[in-house]
Structures are given as C-alpha cells and as structure tokens.
Amino acid sequence: MSNQYSNEPMLEMYIFETSQLLEQLEQAIIASEKSSSYSQEAINEIFRFMHTIKGSSAMMLFNEISALAHAIEDLFYFLREQKPKTVDYEILSDLVLEGVDFIKVEIEKIKNGDEVNGEAALLIDKIKEFLSLLKTENACVAELKRPEPTKNQQYYIAVEKKSGQLSKSIYKATVFFKEGCEMENIRAYTIIHNLVEFTQELFYIPENISENDESIIWIRENGFQILFKTDKSYEEMHEFFMKTIFLKELILEQLENDDEFEKFRVPKKIIIENSEVKMPKVSAQLSKDNVVKETTTTSNQSMISVNVEKLDKLMDLVGEMVIAEAMVTQNPEIEHLELENFQKAARQLHKITGELQDMVMAIRMVPLSTTFLKMHRIMRDMCKKLGKEVQLEVIGEETEVDKNIIEHISDPLMHLIRNSIDHGIEENEERLEKGKEKAGTVTLEAKNAGSDVLVIIKDDGKGLNKEKILQKAKENGLLEKNENEMTDKEIYALILLPGFSTKESITEFSGRGVGMDVVAKNLAVVGGTVSVESIADRGTTITLKIPLTLAIIDGMNIKVGHSRYTIPIITIKESFRPKEGECFKDPDGNEMIMVRGNCYPILRLHEHYRVHTDIQRFEEGILIMVEQDEKALCLFADELLGQQQVVVKALPNYIKNTKKIRGVAGCTLLGDGSISLILDVGGFSNSYAM
Amino acid sequence: MPKILIVDDTAFMRLSIKTMLENNGFEIVGEADNGKTAIKKYLETQPDVVTMDITMPEMSGIEALSAIRQYDPKAKVVIVSAMGQEDLVKKAIISGAISFIVKPFKEEDIVKTIKQIAEM
Amino acid sequence: MARNKAEELEELEEDTQKGKFLTFVLGNESYGIGIEFVTEIIGILPITEVPELPAYIRGIINLRGKIIPVMDIRLRFKKEFREYNERTCIIVIDIMDNSVGLIVDSVAEVLNISDEDIVLPPTGNTGFSNRYIKGIGKVGSDVKLLLECEKILSKDDLDSLETLA
Numbered sequence: 001m002s003n004q005y006s007n008e009p010m011l012e013m014y015i016f017e018t019s020q021l022l023e024q025l026e027q028a029i030i031a032s033e034k035s036s037s038y039s040q041e042a043i044n045e046i047f048r049f050m051h052t053i054k055g056s057s058a059m060m061l062f063n064e065i066s067a068l069a070h071a072i073e074d075l076f077y078f079l080r081e082q083k084p085k086t087v088d089y090e091i092l093s094d095l096v097l098e099g100v101d102f103i104k105v106e107i108e109k110i111k112n113g114d115e116v117n118g119e120a121a122l123l124i125d126k127i128k129e130f131l132s133l134l135k136t137e138n139a140c141v142a143e144l145k146r147p148e149p150t151k152n153q154q155y156y157i158a159v160e161k162k163s164g165q166l167s168k169s170i171y172k173a174t175v176f177f178k179e180g181c182e183m184e185n186i187r188a189y190t191i192i193h194n195l196v197e198f199t200q201e202l203f204y205i206p207e208n209i210s211e212n213d214e215s216i217i218w219i220r221e222n223g224f225q226i227l228f229k230t231d232k233s234y235e236e237m238h239e240f241f242m243k244t245i246f247l248k249e250l251i252l253e254q255l256e257n258d259d260e261f262e263k264f265r266v267p268k269k270i271i272i273e274n275s276e277v278k279m280p281k282v283s284a285q286l287s288k289d290n291v292v293k294e295t296t297t298t299s300n301q302s303m304i305s306v307n308v309e310k311l312d313k314l315m316d317l318v319g320e321m322v323i324a325e326a327m328v329t330q331n332p333e334i335e336h337l338e339l340e341n342f343q344k345a346a347r348q349l350h351k352i353t354g355e356l357q358d359m360v361m362a363i364r365m366v367p368l369s370t371t372f373l374k375m376h377r378i379m380r381d382m383c384k385k386l387g388k389e390v391q392l393e394v395i396g397e398e399t400e401v402d403k404n405i406i407e408h409i410s411d412p413l414m415h416l417i418r419n420s421i422d423h424g425i426e427e428n429e430e431r432l433e434k435g436k437e438k439a440g441t442v443t444l445e446a447k448n449a450g451s452d453v454l455v456i457i458k459d460d461g462k463g464l465n466k467e468k469i470l471q472k473a474k475e476n477g478l479l480e481k482n483e484n485e486m487t488d489k490e491i492y493a494l495i496l497l498p499g500f501s502t503k504e505s506i507t508e509f510s511g512r513g514v515g516m517d518v519v520a521k522n523l524a525v526v527g528g529t530v531s532v533e534s535i536a537d538r539g540t541t542i543t544l545k546i547p548l549t550l551a552i553i554d555g556m557n558i559k560v561g562h563s564r565y566t567i568p569i570i571t572i573k574e575s576f577r578p579k580e581g582e583c584f585k586d587p588d589g590n591e592m593i594m595v596r597g598n599c600y601p602i603l604r605l606h607e608h609y610r611v612h613t614d615i616q617r618f619e620e621g622i623l624i625m626v627e628q629d630e631k632a633l634c635l636f637a638d639e640l641l642g643q644q645q646v647v648v649k650a651l652p653n654y655i656k657n658t659k660k661i662r663g664v665a666g667c668t669l670l671g672d673g674s675i676s677l678i679l680d681v682g683g684f685s686n687s688y689a690m
Numbered sequence: 691m692p693k694i695l696i697v698d699d700t701a702f703m704r705l706s707i708k709t710m711l712e713n714n715g716f717e718i719v720g721e722a723d724n725g726k727t728a729i730k731k732y733l734e735t736q737p738d739v740v741t742m743d744i745t746m747p748e749m750s751g752i753e754a755l756s757a758i759r760q761y762d763p764k765a766k767v768v769i770v771s772a773m774g775q776e777d778l779v780k781k782a783i784i785s786g787a788i789s790f791i792v793k794p795f796k797e798e799d800i801v802k803t804i805k806q807i808a809e810m
Numbered sequence: 811m812a813r814n815k816a817e818e819l820e821e822l823e824e825d826t827q828k829g830k831f832l833t834f835v836l837g838n839e840s841y842g843i844g845i846e847f848v849t850e851i852i853g854i855l856p857i858t859e860v861p862e863l864p865a866y867i868r869g870i871i872n873l874r875g876k877i878i879p880v881m882d883i884r885l886r887f888k889k890e891f892r893e894y895n896e897r898t899c900i901i902v903i904d905i906m907d908n909s910v911g912l913i914v915d916s917v918a919e920v921l922n923i924s925d926e927d928i929v930l931p932p933t934g935n936t937g938f939s940n941r942y943i944k945g946i947g948k949v950g951s952d953v954k955l956l957l958e959c960e961k962i963l964s965k966d967d968l969d970s971l972e973t974l975a
Contacts, residue, residue: 010706017702051745055772056702058794066794181799182792183771186779190790193783243810245789245803320875563859609861651860652870652879654908654963661862667870667877675858675872 014060015107016305021049022100022107027373029100030380033093038079046096047076053103062110065103068120071127072099078131084138095127097377168200168229170258171237174251175224181246185215188224191244199228203264223251227261308403311364318353318360319647323669325353357645364404368446368455369397371410375417375444382421389428389439390421399446401453405546408526409455412519416457416542417442419515424461424540434537436460455544464534466491472500492532496520553648555668557641557676558624560605561613564676566646566668567626567635571681575624575640583618593623593634600625603684604636608663613638628681635684644670648678691717692808695735697728697751698743698770703793707741707770710797711804725754732758732765738808740767741800742787744778752782759786766807829925831947833918833954834901836884840918842947842954847903851917854898871900871911878902880911886962887942905959912962921954923947928956 028045032038054069072095079087102120109116175191177184188204195202205225206215230237234254241250329346372394379392401409425431425440432438443458466488473479473494481490494500498517520530528546555566556575583593583602591602602623606613615621615638623634646668650656665680694716698704701723708718719735722728724746732740740758744751751769758765769782769790779790788810791803831842832851852873857880859869866885870877880900884891892915900911928945944958 010702010709013702013705017700048745051772052700055793056700056706059703059706061794180796182773183776183779183790186776186783186790189780190783243806245806246799316875609859611859649877652877652909654879654910655860655863655867655870657908658864658867659862661860664860667858669872669875669877673872674856675870675877677858677860 011060011110012307014056015111018053018056018103018107021053022104023370023373025049025100026097026377029093029096030376033089033380036089038087038089038092040080040083043076043079047073047080050076062106062116064116064118064120065106068099068102068124068127071124072096075127075131075134078134082138084134086137087134091130095123095130098123099127168231169234169237170229170255171227171234172253172255172260173226173228173237173241175226175241175244175247176249177219177224177244178246178248179220183216184219184224185213187244187246188215188219191224191226191241194240195226195228198232199230201258201261202226202228203261223249227255227258227264229258306363311360311403315360315364315647318357319649320669322353322357322645322647323673325349327672364402365400366403366406367398367400368406368409371406371413372397372444372446374410375413378414378417379421379442382418386422387427388421388425390425391439391441392417393441393443395443395445396447397444399448399453401546405526405528408522408528409544409546412522412544413444413455413457415515415519417444420457420459420461420540424459424463426462449545453546455546456541457544458539458541460539463536463538463540464492464495464532465536469494473497476500489531489533492534495532496530553646553678554643555646555678556624556643557646557670558605558622558635558637559639559641560609560637561611563609563611564641564670564674565605565637566644566676566678567624568665568678568681569643571626571628573625573627573632575622577621578618578623580619595625600632600634602634602636606636606638615639626681626684633684635679646676646678691715692739692804693717693719693735693737694804695720695722695728695731695737695740697722697725697731697740697746697754699723699746700743703743703770707800710800713797714801714805716804716808725750725757728754729757729761733761738766739804740765741770741791741804742767742782744769744771744775744782752778752785755782755787756785766810768803768807829922830920831923831954831956832901832920834899834914835916835918836887836914837889840952840954841883841914842921842923842956843901843903843912843959844956845920847905847959848901849904849909850902852900852902852911853896854894854900854913868913873902873911876909878909878911880913881962882913883962884913884915903959905963908963910963921947921949923949923954923956931955 025046028042028049032042050069050073054066054073057063057066057069075092075095078084099120102118102123106116106118109118175188177187181187185206192202192204204227205222206218208215232240234252238250238252241247241252244250329350334342375394376392379390382388383390420442421440425442426434426436428438431440441460443456445454445456445458447454447456469491470479470483474483478494478497478500483491495516496519500517516530523530523544523546526546528544531543531545532540533543534540554569556569556572558565558567578593583591585591591604592599593602594600602618605611606616618636621636621638622640623636624640625632625634627633648666649668650666651661651664655661663680663683665678665683667675667677670676692715694711696704696707696711696718698707704721704723708721712718719737720731722731728740728742728751742751742755746754755767755769758767763786765786766788767786769779769787770793771779771782771790772793779787782790788807789803791800830845832845832848833840833842835841855871855873857869857871860867860879863869866882868880868882870879882891894913897916899914899917901914901917902909902911927948929948931943931946942957942961943955944961945956947954947956
C-alpha cells in the first residue's frame, strides 16, 4: 500500500510509464512466442523492463508489484547470463504474461484510487520454481549469485612507503553506517579507496568487503574497523571520516603503538586495483547484445504526454473563444458601422481562431494503433484456449480518431475479435477439409470515409447462418417484418438486437447474449453504427462507422418560436419553403410531402417540442429534409438562422441519467449566450421516417 | 542554491528525484536519459552535483561518469543504483564517483546525501 | 508530519461547515440546505427547455459556459407554480459530480444550526415533501425544514413516471 506519495505528478508518471512498459513487454513476449524463440535482444529488453518496474514500484511502495518484477527479473537475468539450452518457452511466456496481467490489474486499482491489495506470492513461487527447474535441467556451472563473483579476492593494501618516516600517527577508526543505507560493504570500500592516498599500513575488518554479503551483516553489527598510519593530524582524520555519506557513528582513536597491526601483518600479494573504465569510444563499443530497441521512455523527445483533462479544458476554452470572437465581430452595436480596418482585423482574428481550432482538434486525434495492438494479446490468448490457429492482419492503424472515441471502441473491438475467433473461424481440421488454409485470418482495418472512420473486422471463417438467425429471431419474438421480404443485410442486422444469441454453447468468451447488442449500444454512445455482412463458408465482415469527432460539427441554426436548434449539416439534404397545398395527410393523420416522386413524413418541431410559435402553416415556415441511416424526413421550423461551426457540449449528466432524450444529441452555446439544442436526426428518423 | 543534473533512463525516477530535491532547496539545471546526453548536459549546465543512474542503454552510467571526470576532475557524481549491483557500484567508485545511494530510497536520504556532497 | 496537519485542518473545516445551512423560502415555508453542497447562488437566468423531462426539470442554463440543469423546487415538492421575478434565485448545488440549479422564491441567509436543535421528521405523516426532509431545525421560534439533497436529485420516485408524453 502506498500512502506516502499522494504526490499526484509522480503517481501519474509511475502509472503512465509502467503501463507503457507493460504494453511493450506484452508485444515483446508475443513476438518471441510467434517466432518460438527468445532472442538475446528480447531477453535483455524484458530484463530491463522488469528491472525498471521493480525499481519504480519500490519507490512508490507498491511492494507486491516490486517483488513480482524482481522474481521475473531474476529469471531473465539467468536466461541472459547462462543462456540455457532447454527452456520451455511456452511456460515461460505464460508465466511472464501472468505477471503482466497481475501488474495491469494493480495499476487499474491505483488509477481508480482503490486499495492495491493484490497478492503475488503464488505467482512468485511459480516463477521461482520454474527458475530452479531451469537451473537443474541446465546443470549450470555454479550457483549464480548476483553479482557474479568473478574477480579474485584482493586485499587492498597501500604499498609500503620508504621506511624512515617515523613521525606517523597511528589511528583506529570504527565506522557505523546509517540503517537502511544498503551496500555497507561498498561504502566501506569507498572509505578505503579514499584513504589509500595518504595512509600506510592500512588494515581493516572485515577484510573481504567488495564481494561478500556476509561482510555487510558484520559491518552492520560491529561497525567497519580500520587501522592505519598517516601524517595527518587527529582533527584532519576526524574531518575526513565525518564526510562519509550515511555515517551514523564514528569512533576515532589515536593509538600509542602499532601492536594491533601485528595480526594483519602476514605477507600478502599486493595488487593495486586499476580497473578504471577507459574513455568510451561510443561507435565501436557496444556489442550487439547491448543494443536495446529504443523504448519510448528513452527516445522520442519529440513527443510528450498530455493529460486528457487538460486537452478537454483546452477544447472548451477554444470553443468559448470562438463564441467570444463572434460576440465581438458580430456585435449588434457595430453592425451598421463602416469600419474597414476593424473588419480587416476581425477577418484576421477569425482566420487565426479557425486555425487554432483546427490545431486543437488535431491534437485530440490519436491513431488507432494502440487499440489495435491490444488485439494481438486477445488473439493469442483465444487461440491458445481454443486450440485454433489464427493470424491477425492489421491495416491502416495509423488512422486517427478523437481521443474520446477511442475509449468507446476498445471494448466492442475486443468482443468482435473474440466472436470471430470463437464462432467464426472453424477448427483447424474443418478448415483443411474445406480446402482453406489451416490458419484462419482475421483482418482488422481502419480507414477514413468522409467525416467518418470505418473500422472493419473481417474473418475468413464459416460465415453467419441465415436460417438459424431467422429461427432464433422468431423464437425471441424479434421478427418485425415478413422474413421473405427481408434483405440479407436486414437478416444479419437481427443479431444486433438485445437478447439475441444463436450460440449452442455459451463459451467463456462470448455469446452470452449480451454481445452484439452491447457493441451496438457502445457505438451508439459516440454516434457510431454497426453493419454486418456475411457469405456462407467464406466469412463475416463487420463494419463499424464512427464519426471523426464529436467535438465540433458544422451546424445549421434554426428558429422555432423563441427556441433555437441546431441541425448537423451533414444530415441536411435540402431545405425549401413548400407551396400551399403541397403537403397532405395520410389516412392515419400523419403529414407528408412529395418531393420528386418520393414521399417524406413531416415532423412539426414546434409540436414535438411544445414550443409556441406564430408560424403554423407550412407556406410560412421552412421544411428541412434530413436523412440519417438511409431514413429521411422533413422537419418543419420557422426559419433558418444560418450555418455555423458549433462546439458540441453534452447535456448535463443529471439529465442524461434521468432520461435518454430522443432527438437531442447535445447542445451548444450560440453567439448571444443562448443555448441551442443539437438535433439527433437518427433519433427522429427511427420513430417517424419511412 | 546548489545546481543538480539528474541522469536516469526512466522518466519516473527523474521526476521523483527532481521533486524530492526541488522541495528541499536544490535547483535542477538539467536532465538526461542516457550517458551521451549526460555528458553533453554536464558541459552545458556545469552543475554542482550529478545524480547518475548506473544502468542505462547506449552508454552506461560508468562510462559517462568516466568521461565527465576526465573533463572535470572535480566533478561530484553520485551513483543511483539498485540492490544487487555491488560490482558496478564498486567500479563506479573506482572511476571516481563520490558516493552512491540505493533504490528504493526515501526523500530524506537523497536530500541529506546531496546536501552533504554539495557542501564538500 | 505535514500530512497529518493537513488532514486535521480538513476535518476542522468540515466540522465548521457542518451545522451551517443556507436557508431559502418557498411560500410560507422555510427550508435549509447544508452549505457543503452549495457552490453558488445566482439570480434567475434564461432557461432553455429540454423536452421529455419531468415538469420540475425546467431545462438548462448557461452558467459562464457551463451547461447546468435547473429544477423548480416548488414543482418538485408538488406545490403551485409561481412565475419567476427579480427575487427568484437559483441555488447551484454539487452532489456526486452533478451540478444542478434549484429554483427558489428567494434566498434568506446562512444559519448555524447545531445537531441538538435538529429533530427527525415525524414518520407517521406520509405528506409528500417528507421524503426530502432529513430533519427539522429550530432557530429561535422559527422552524427550518432541512433538505436531503441526494433525495432531491434522485430519480426513483413517483413523478418520474409522469413524463409528458
């Protein structure tokens, strides 16, 4: 548990960095799995990732995560150093991915402010077991203790200076280090390293300080003892020792004689440490093994990460600036004034505002690649569980979509991919019998189409069964139309209805009857649609159509009585003032109009919204023909107020939670501060249109 | 205010150290995420103390340390290490690092250490 | 160390807020809302109607660029509607990240009412507005009906079914 760091920036950075590392880790593992071998590069990379996660998690006091990362780090250290021949890479991948999942879950808890209480003990044991298995199977040379004890033990003793210098002082120093400073043996080594210059006959206990862990314990309990002779005065030596970092206590005695030195004076080999690292020649130096793929944390100083909330705020501000600019340049007070310079400046301002708006929009656009990348993992897990071989092909992942929308695509996409693999792609043998390739292919494609983005999930499986769908729909009372009159498209669309599922067995992953309709609903939240196509035995194609951005649309402002509404321009086909007598009623009393041979229902907005207006007769107002999802109708309003780029604001949560309001997609603020409701043409067309 | 250069390949550690030190009267004059940049930044910013992560890609902390000490024999470099890297830390001491601190560490540890070293 | 101090201060602040109520008037009755929910008080603003909502949700207003729904408390308490005038106020409250404006006849003052002076509403009486009252506060010889804000914002009651068709 970490309460110490309620330091937001650090926590956010930790979450961000660790999440990134986990993603890269996953990719590295999956890629290695595919090629059935772990290259040195990959092992190195994974080692470094785990090392980093171990360190930062420990700093943030997330000790379970740190311990888990440590275990995996040890495992990969072994793989890196010993390069064992017999390794069950499948189990290895599973273990590491299990670790990745654990950390992912904990990070979610951290993000949500929940208690980070996961226990990794079981998994850590599994990893340790795997490691010891590896060690026995590969009968490695010696038990590797980290760090490797490669060097010979060396006693660091100053060369005896020329004798004859009698005025030497003799000292005995005992140094205690602060608790928790770690590596006391190396700290002791540091003191010796610094003492050598001006001392003779330097002895110390414990002797073996650079490699031995036991010396650490000794030093902690008994202090580090040094005996030496030097020219320096007591004060000077005291000052020297007091400079020791993490010093807890110093006992410095000046001795009368060097009797205590006797027990050390055994002839020893004199070796002077001189392993200073030479000045690096960067070009030739780095061996291939050390070249690690640049992680996003180290390279790419041309990118920074920005908090989405800040972006939203920026968007809001730019939106308000657009309104404020309109209030200045279109102010009624200056309407009839001839102000040439002012107009010129106003146009310039408008231009810049427009560019600013475009820029902010562009910033919010994020490529789909990260979302698509996640699908690889899903693919892998599903293939393993179901024993099927499926390849994932990704096209157009650089296609960009508003950041807000990405969040709503991820889950539907996962579900669709699972569906394809679970129900679409046949078992390997069945595929071979049909003359298909053993491995199925699922293609994930993204592309731009006007003001929308299309995300297409295509599989080459067995396709949808029309008869089964129709039957199931009948059983659940979902058939509204005569089945003979339904197009294939309409039949396939039945699977999007709630409560529908033709799966004989509801597998763990999909088809619990909550599947496709939830996908459709999720998409609808961001104004997207789903369409399904299929060819028996050839495969199924599901197309998601998503608007590029929710945030700003081209709208036509209209007036109905005192109220103002905005219609998205892309839904408007045409607008006109009907002539007297052009409109008529059908037997049920619904008003309609004929336009070029087609019949369109009319929706009187003033009636629908119960707004009072003086304009009741069609010839006095205006009809606006709108269309969405191939359904069209005509809206009757008082007049058109003009086209405008509007910043879409959502209705307040309180209202959204109270009721989903048909026909209202959101609202916007007009130049004069009033609120205009943005009409959702799809909402009308479902109830009224032909 | 003593001037500090922070060298570590993870943004998280750089941010942590920066936060801890800035809260305690130090001025962070630069950051680097690998050995090469570290050397460059040292020349540019002439800090009083450098915190140097020991394991970094492209050029290790020890190599950068050596280079910096060659350029400025009075340079004060503090190594930031993880547990289990005794061997590397020892190498660093030999190459001229003034001291080291082991991760994970508390704020007061690094602050006291840097303070002491800055005053030397 | 510093953190404990901060916690202490926060608790102190909460304590000092507890017991403070913003009182307002509806007809003959006086109501109170815990000040911890109130973010601001403004005069009446133009309201944009939103269709298909219960009558007491009058619509939305533009509060310095933020869109806020407004609720007429009279209608919420099934009282007679009164036209808005210059004295009509909107009390903006913030509960569970929802901002809502409450339209009231007029706003009175902020009063300190300690726990001892608050009694629970009588349970026998099934009068409609009772469900929104969390207590009755005594101030001198006056009585203030203290509102349960969450209940006012909740949807699960009878009139949410009475949407205008």
